[in-house]
Amino acid sequence: MTSEPIRLGVVGLGRAFMLMLPTFRADQRIELVAAAAPREASRQAFENEFGGRAYETIEELCADPVVEAIYVATPHQMHRDHVIAAARAGKHVLVDKPLAISLEDGAAMVKACRDAGVHLIVGPSHSFDGPVVQAKRLIDEGAIGGVRMINAWNFTDFLYRPRRPEELDTSQGGGVVFSQGVHQIDIVRLLAGGRGRSVTAMTGKWDARRPTEGAYSALMTFEGGAFAAFTYSGYAHFDSDEWMDWTGELGHRKDPAQYGGARRALAKVASAQEEAALKTARTFGTGSEPPVADHHEHFGPIIICGDRGDLRLTPQGVHVYGDEERTFHSAAPVAVPRAEVADALFDAVRGDRPPAQTGAWGLASLEVCHAILQSAETGLPVDLRHQVSVTGEEGRDDRP
Amino acid sequence: MTSEPIRLGVVGLGRAFMLMLPTFRADQRIELVAAAAPREASRQAFENEFGGRAYETIEELCADPVVEAIYVATPHQMHRDHVIAAARAGKHVLVDKPLAISLEDGAAMVKACRDAGVHLIVGPSHSFDGPVVQAKRLIDEGAIGGVRMINAWNFTDFLYRPRRPEELDTSQGGGVVFSQGVHQIDIVRLLAGGRGRSVTAMTGKWDARRPTEGAYSALMTFEGGAFAAFTYSGYAHFDSDEWMDWTGELGHRKDPAQYGGARRALAKVASAQEEAALKTARTFGTGSEPPVADHHEHFGPIIICGDRGDLRLTPQGVHVYGDEERTFHSAAPVAVPRAEVADALFDAVRGDRPPAQTGAWGLASLEVCHAILQSAETGLPVDLRHQVSVTGEEGRDDRP
Numbered sequence A, B: 001m002t003s004e005p006i007r008l009g010v011v012g013l014g015r016a017f018m019l020m021l022p023t024f025r026a027d028q029r030i031e032l033v034a035a036a037a038p039r040e041a042s043r044q045a046f047e048n049e050f051g052g053r054a055y056e057t058i059e060e061l062c063a064d065p066v067v068e069a070i071y072v073a074t075p076h077q078m079h080r081d082h083v084i085a086a087a088r089a090g091k092h093v094l095v096d097k098p099l100a101i102s103l104e105d106g107a108a109m110v111k112a113c114r115d116a117g118v119h120l121i122v123g124p125s126h127s128f129d130g131p132v133v134q135a136k137r138l139i140d141e142g143a144i145g146g147v148r149m150i151n152a153w154n155f156t157d158f159l160y161r162p163r164r165p166e167e168l169d170t171s172q173g174g175g176v177v178f179s180q181g182v183h184q185i186d187i188v189r190l191l192a193g194g195r196g197r198s199v200t201a202m203t204g205k206w207d208a209r210r211p212t213e214g215a216y217s218a219l220m221t222f223e224g225g226a227f228a229a230f231t232y233s234g235y236a237h238f239d240s241d242e243w244m245d246w247t248g249e250l251g252h253r254k255d256p257a258q259y260g261g262a263r264r265a266l267a268k269v270a271s272a273q274e275e276a277a278l279k280t281a282r283t284f285g286t287g288s289e290p291p292v293a294d295h296h297e298h299f300g301p302i303i304i305c306g307d308r309g310d311l312r313l314t315p316q317g318v319h320v321y322g323d324e325e326r327t328f329h330s331a332a333p334v335a336v337p338r339a340e341v342a343d344a345l346f347d348a349v350r351g352d353r354p355p356a357q358t359g360a361w362g363l364a365s366l367e368v369c370h371a372i373l374q375s376a377e378t379g380l381p382v383d384l385r386h387q388v389s390v391t392g393e394e395g396r397d398d399r400p
Helices: A015-026 A040-050 A058-063 A076-088 A103-116 A130-140 A176-192 A240-244 A261-267 A272-280 A339-351 A359-378 B015-026 B040-050 B058-063 B076-088 B103-116 B130-140 B176-192 B240-244 B261-267 B272-280 B339-351 B359-378
Strands: A006-011 A030-036 A053-055 A069-072 A092-095 A120-122 A147-155 A196-204 A215-222 A227-233 A302-306 A309-314 A317-322 A326-330 B006-011 B030-036 B053-055 B069-072 B092-095 B120-122 B147-155 B196-204 B215-222 B227-233 B302-306 B309-314 B317-322 B326-330
Touching (some): A006 A339, A030 A058, A030 A339, A040 A053, A058 A076, A120 A359, A130 A309, A130 A317, A147 B196, A147 B215, A176 A196, A176 A302, A176 A359, A227 B215, B006 B058, B058 B076, B092 B339, B120 B339, B130 B317, B147 B240, B176 B196
Parallel strands (some): A006 A030, A006 A069, A069 A092, A092 A120, B147 B227
Antiparallel strands (some): A147 A302, A196 A215, A302 A309
16 A cells, blocks of 8 residues: 555535545645535635645546545535546545435445445544544454443534525435434444344424424344434534533534524524525635534444443543443544544555445445434334445345 | 321331431421331331331231321332232322332222222332422423423443342343333323323343343333433443432432442342342341432433423423523422422322322333333334323223
């Protein structure tokens, strides 16, 4: 494996790209060489900062021979076209979560990348967070015996952050199940081995002005007998970062006195257009900057119960509660935020060693999102058919 | 209503009675006038402290004309006989949770009390805790609009406290579902209106030396559309009292440095007999005393999501997270521990105003315990048929 940096192109210079900026700026293993974005201001800012080429279209980006991998950071509904275009051009792909909105699209993307012989990685997601990776290692080393039960919760203001209209429409991939649930699902699957069996869930749509799922609770079973219960609420009331020492999702310090900020900001917005404009104001080239991470990113309190102990994740590391004593395993300090995502891309492209979060993995997590929505409709458990293990092994039925 | 104290008899002077001692000692509305217990030392201690009569058998206690109500504080499997005996003698009944082990027994007890025209109250349970009562009042006052989702968790060392053999045998009412689950179920039902529709759950039996359920996760739906997710683990690893400011279940201060104490104490025990003896050493008349409560009792973190806000319960009161601001509603200081249980008994017997936690209520909660066990076996949701509302209204089908 050469240590030459990955020559990365990026499509989409919006919020997702913004949150990867600290990584791209600091990680020497990635060189941003090109971008594609519809906004002139974003393209200009990209060329100014990174010196590469910024195109108007994905086609031009895909045709750039310097680019060897493409980060697809466009809205969910564009993932399919952009990933398939990148794969057909022979580029490796890092695609933002969720893989796609429909399972059909997801399966087509997985197939396109397989056919083209390129790696497809679904990320970043919080399953790449340092303490999650650390917990996985502790589990693999036998720190708590077999994993039996996982509980995860996250109470945020997600639904009241500035949104584009489609982000509030479930049929277009909006709502917390697709955008947020997939983080919890990725984490829980990673820690429980990957292959879910069934999901029972309830969802909540409690604000008619934002008519998509803002909350859910799910109970999921896994091959081998483990189970997981996970809850999310994005209704901007209780904030579970209180149980993470007031460290926010991005590893940044949070001021509890700012309670209600998301709803207050939104109350000043008069229309869906104004709201979308407010979201655009947080994209690249506007002078907006992501918060500074003091600690690792996190996705709310997570407790893993095993035969001989529990693990609890924090933004600083992992608590191990054994039969006789409890110990705290500090995570390595955050030198480069989201370095784990850069690790994954580098190892896949240079070393041909893909991470757990492949396209097939992302399809399995997307299946769980749909199962949550379906179970909430029917009141019945939904059997899972597209599951893969952490090592990439396929489940009972991998056919779409 | 006269304000004359309730002349209470108690059957069983074990652990349950011990935990009610501070109430009986301090609450002027209850006068302990008699007891029944098999152990001579317990009877002697009772007569020494309370000056009443202590009998060897329930029959003698029931025949005592001074007694107007009986607190049944015997092990689960004796509840049926003791409650029916009390009812037939015309005594009102306070019976420790769970009402019974089987639904048939529970229904027979409810019927016996109805036929005798006596009140049947199932308590104490943590649904009587001050902050739970306070949260119910806030909900009734419209503080958060309609209740939509409840999450409750409790991670304790329950399974490793000293146990009699039947407490480790599910078929005899052992395990966390009957003993501990019923607390969570009572709380969740009280806050969601009472009438559950269905339950899906998974349970864990992870220690072959203590072969009963030590953990579960359940997802429950309610009439009106609310749902609840609740998890319990009694495996003595992570302790969720850390999220309750290190206040223990009984409202007492807890020292986190005592980690692993339950398992350590149990490791010194050589046999089931020795373990049962260790439990007996914590009963009345042995000099053992319950811990002193600084705060209200609690049953782990509980978050209630409503249309316009969330509530979070602590041993000191209730956080209200509204759309615009968060406020903390302090609970009244604990003058008499478990005064809410004395309230319920007094109001029922003197004022003919029963609490929510009647026999029919207790039967409905017991039904949920069985539903958890059944769903964990089958992997399917279990429809509920014996549910009653907080106001005592019966559900779709009240017939056993």
